[in-house]
Amino acid sequence: MAVSSIPEPKKRNWAPYLIIGAILMIVIGRIIFLGTVSDRFNAAFFTRAITESFKLGSLYALIALGYTMVYGIIRLINFAHGEVFMVGAFATFFLFSAAPYPWPVAVLVAIPIAFGVMRILDFWRGKMTDPIVLAGGGVVFFIAVWLLSATTVNFVLALIFSMLITGVLGIFIDRIAYSPLRGAPRNSMLITAIAVSFFLQNFGLLTLTRRQTPFRPDTVLNNSLVFNMFDGTVRTSWLIVVIPLISLVLVIALTLFVTRTRLGKAMRATAQDAEVAQMMGVNVGRVIATTFLLGSMLAAAGGAMWGLNFGSLNQPAILGILPGIKAFAAAVIGGIGSLPGAVIGGLIIGFAENFLTAIFPRTPEFAGITEFKDTFAFILLIVILLVRPSGIIGEDLSEKV
Secondary structure, eight states, rough: OOOOOOOOOOOOHHHHHHHHHHHHHHHHHHHHHHHHHHHHHHHHHHHHHHHHHHHHHHHHHHHHHHHHHHHHHHOOOTOOOOHHHHHHHHHHHHHHHHOOHHHHHHHHHHHHHHHHHHHHHHHHHHHHOOOHHHHHHHHHHHHHHHHHSOOOHHHHHHHHHHHHHHHHHHHHIIIIGGGTTTHHHHHHHHHHHHHHHHHHHHHHHSSSSSSEOOOOOOOOGEEEEEEEEEEEEEEEETTTHHHHHHHHHHHHHHHHHHHSSSHHHHHHHHHOHHHHHHHOOHHHHHHHHHHHHHHHHHHHHHHHHHHHSEEEEEEEEHHHHHHHHHHHHHHHHOOOOHHHHHOOOHHHIIIIIIIIIHOOOBBBBBBBBBGGGGHHHHHHHHHHHHHTTTTTOOGGGGTTT
8 A cells, every 4th residue: 555655844944034134133233333423323314214215115116017017917028118217207307398389299299198098098998999088089189289389387297298108108119019029939029128228228319418407397296394303303305205105006006907907807817828818808919008008107107206306317328227127126026027026126125225325324434335336236136036036025937937
């Protein structure tokens, strides 16, 4: 008689807990030490460092959400996402700084805005030729032409218009570059994504200024926020509230959209198995176009908030490279394909980049680590891939490869 073997209990991997514990001990010890070195390292100093880290992490999360949405549906690392982020930032800048436009320019700008609204209405109507979709697009077109040609555009309206324009750009990129390669080997689409990234970089160099561009719209979001913390005063802006709030609202809205709506269920079915979903009547092309629309709109929101936070935009060829790569690292750290994971990964990188440089500042005895802050995201990425390759809230990708 055969004796069934009893499986051995799975051993717990203690490495992540040991790493987190060691990091916490270093941080706490460093804070205590700095408090004994100088009076300026007080509670207000570290409170501001925490809030600024939370704000920066929320910016990375906004960009990472677009990465993780596209990967979750078609398993593509869209390396052009950083350049879409750049386009969104400059589109917002030109909308609030250059309007009103001559009416021919206003008409050209209003066309993608109206088309973006039609794609959003298509979420619920299911057909671009639906009368309500057509009527909504027509109304928005005439309103946008009037606003862009007759009045100045405030920052909020510029942000909304920029998100719509950049969302349409994402659909256009998918239709021109990725859609013809849908049945090709995955490496072909990856190489094409890199090519699109270089194309947008050089297009930006040819059409936009190569100098640093001030990004200072007239908005209350830049108003100072001052509050006391024990023995000091924290001076910052309302962006420490607005940017994390926008990230939170967007991730909740996206999660509800994916889990509660009919189109969201179609997106999940496409992510699971596109061929079977198509056999069951799901319009896979519409699902993928929706994914690129939403992902690019998130990139535009991240680009606008990035410019607002730092007060300027660098030359377009390099603006989206580093934030885009860091956001990709954030998506992988959190678990690429997971919306909450993208937010968690972004916050982790924000804290690593900003808070660690705050607790290791330049002093007479120490040169500081500010020069190395851009490497922290990639060090974290390597550590996460070694101890938990699927990310913090990652799915098991082995079943879908």
